[in-house]
Amino acid sequence: xxxxxxxxxxxxxxxxxxxxxxxxxxxxxxxxxxxxxxxxxxxxxxxxxxxxxxxxxxxxxxxxxxxxxxxxxxxxxxxxxxxxxxxxxxxxxxxxxxxxxxxxxxxxxxxxxxxxxxxxxxxxxxxxxxxxxxxxxxxxxxxxxxxxxxxxxxxxxxxxxxxxxxxx
Numbered sequence: 001x002x003x004x005x006x007x008x009x010x011x012x013x014x015x016x017x018x019x020x021x022x023x024x025x026x027x028x029x030x031x032x033x034x035x036x037x038x039x040x041x042x043x044x045x046x047x048x049x050x051x052x053x054x055x056x057x058x059x060x061x062x063x064x065x066x067x068x069x070x071x072x073x074x075x076x077x078x079x080x081x082x083x084x085x086x087x088x089x090x091x092x093x094x095x096x097x098x099x100x101x102x103x104x105x106x107x108x109x110x111x112x113x114x115x116x117x118x119x120x121x122x123x124x125x126x127x128x129x130x131x132x133x134x135x136x137x138x139x140x141x142x143x144x145x146x147x148x149x150x151x152x153x154x155x156x157x158x159x160x161x162x163x164x165x166x167x168x
Contacts, residue, residue: 059067080088124131 121131121134124134
């Protein structure tokens with residue numbers, strides 16, 4: 001017998017004992033299907049009404065509207081013909097191959113840089129100040145005047161001081 005059925009049946013029997021009623025099954029029975037076997041009659045389930053709350057469940061109207069928007073059915077895109085599906089498939093293949101090459105190139109660059117760094121460290125004379133300085137870990141932050149790389153060019157005439165928060 002499935003574990004789910006055991007748990008549900010034990011709950012039914014304990015509930016019946018608590019209210020000193022026999023654990024009989026009535027026509028109001030839900031059926032739970034199990035992947036391993038046929039449908040079995042398991043539990044008598046009655047819906048309980050919530051006390052102290054109205055029909056809205058204690059939620060505000062704004063929350064109800066937001067939930068209705070989030071639960072709205074998603075509109076499906078129109079079905080594509082075979083030509084469009086082949087075009088999309090080709091785009092996906094090209095993108096995958098390109099990303100694979102980019103990933104391999106970045107990994108190759110990193111391994112080359114690490115090998116060059118290790119080689120440079122080996123070439124430094126032992127017990128020298130240069131070697132000690134090279135082995136030190138620099139955990140300081142970059143200076144504030146250094147510009148960080150960005151994906152977009154700067155906007156001409158933009159003054160960021162207008163948007164900075166100034167403490168008074």
